[in-house]
Amino acid sequence: MTQLGPGRPRLAPRRRQGQTPRAEILDAAAELFTTHGYGSTSTRAIAEAVGIRQASLYHHFGAKDDILDALLGETIAAAAELAERLGRRPEPATVRLYTLARFDIGQLCEARWNIGALYFLPELHGERFTRFRSRRDALRTSYEKLAAQVVAGAGEAIEARTLPFRLVETVINIRSDAGGVPEETRRAIAEAVLRVLGVGDDLAGIREAAEILARELRV
Amino acid sequence: MTQLGPGRPRLAPRRRQGQTPRAEILDAAAELFTTHGYGSTSTRAIAEAVGIRQASLYHHFGAKDDILDALLGETIAAAAELAERLGRRPEPATVRLYTLARFDIGQLCEARWNIGALYFLPELHGERFTRFRSRRDALRTSYEKLAAQVVAGAGEAIEARTLPFRLVETVINIRSDAGGVPEETRRAIAEAVLRVLGVGDDLAGIREAAEILARELRV
Numbered sequence A, B: 001m002t003q004l005g006p007g008r009p010r011l012a013p014r015r016r017q018g019q020t021p022r023a024e025i026l027d028a029a030a031e032l033f034t035t036h037g038y039g040s041t042s043t044r045a046i047a048e049a050v051g052i053r054q055a056s057l058y059h060h061f062g063a064k065d066d067i068l069d070a071l072l073g074e075t076i077a078a079a080a081e082l083a084e085r086l087g088r089r090p091e092p093a094t095v096r097l098y099t100l101a102r103f104d105i106g107q108l109c110e111a112r113w114n115i116g117a118l119y120f121l122p123e124l125h126g127e128r129f130t131r132f133r134s135r136r137d138a139l140r141t142s143y144e145k146l147a148a149q150v151v152a153g154a155g156e157a158i159e160a161r162t163l164p165f166r167l168v169e170t171v172i173n174i175r176s177d178a179g180g181v182p183e184e185t186r187r188a189i190a191e192a193v194l195r196v197l198g199v200g201d202d203l204a205g206i207r208e209a210a211e212i213l214a215r216e217l218r219v
Helices: A021-035 A043-050 A054-060 A064-086 A093-110 A115-120 A127-154 A158-178 A183-195 A203-217 B021-035 B043-050 B054-060 B064-087 B093-110 B115-120 B127-154 B158-178 B183-195 B203-217
Strands: none
Touching: A021 A043, A021 A054, A021 A064, A021 A115, A043 A054, A043 A064, A064 A093, A064 A115, A064 A127, A064 A203, A093 A127, A093 A158, A093 A183, A093 A203, A115 A158, A115 B115, A115 B158, A127 A158, A158 A183, A158 B115, A158 B158, A158 B183, A183 A203, A183 B158, A183 B183, B021 B043, B021 B054, B021 B064, B021 B115, B043 B054, B043 B064, B064 B093, B064 B115, B064 B127, B064 B203, B093 B127, B093 B158, B093 B183, B093 B203, B115 B158, B127 B158, B158 B183, B183 B203
């Protein structure tokens, strides 16, 4: 048996993705929640999947909903940070919105497990997830603010400003049905984010400017 | 105690939506599945919510997944039927696609429970739901065929033909977050279905023609 922290024996060698016990627990939980269901997964099953004792799991997470909360937070953290940085940039709103959408689509598609499918759990309406809900609301608001600026430029489709955020999250639906999202579809969704706001001209130019911006921001 | 079918005593008077015991079971199950979770809901809890004995429930449904299958089928049946009728109509593809989207958005929004949120259950990947998955695939294909005709007309955005179906289903995501979908948003989504395909001109004319077609088809 290998050692996991001071005096905590592991029941099996590490076989999970992740550099730390915490990351391994999150990876195992994400797999079980998305393939067996949240309600049907016990902390005991998660500990077993990692190869640690249940008591060791409780050293990292107080309860199953703490694990879910950490996983949900991961689905929005990087996009929220990018949205904040984009708010301070001088590029046109079209370019910034495309950059945000393209990044967010990419990270939702490439995450090892389709954690966004857990947004639909009834548990998320409870008080325990108030903080996650308000963080996700903040990200949605960032999308809507950028979209409103784009619409002001395009002069129509103001009601559609809520749709870019929704379009980006359709990759969760596509992954859930099809397992993966081809590159052409990712690009089509990012372009659709602008099209629903009435932007149809020079999508190639916007895409190019967004690629330059993304490289500069290292995302 | 009132009577439910030949010799089956009810434990409580009917208090569920639905004209028949079967409809009452479906209504109760939809509520429990969407508010407590599918995994956490037993057939016993469903029977109790209806006010019938568990044995009576089994008279209508062999198992919990049969109830889920019936509920899922309800989310696509009417749209699939309309899609078939629209396939035989002479109106332009833009008008037919808008008509389908507007109808489907409406029925997904107005269903008493947001059953589409159950599309994300891991259980749906099992063999039990092969038939439902292929029925939903057929509906998606109907959308894609209409969208491909629209794109052929607009001459661009061919990859986007997968998006109208996905856009319509975002009402499931919006309901899940916000509880309801305002009329302006429903209309914005239906218009976005055309915008993502590169159709930006004369949306008002298409909308009007679609309203006439919907009245003619009585949907």
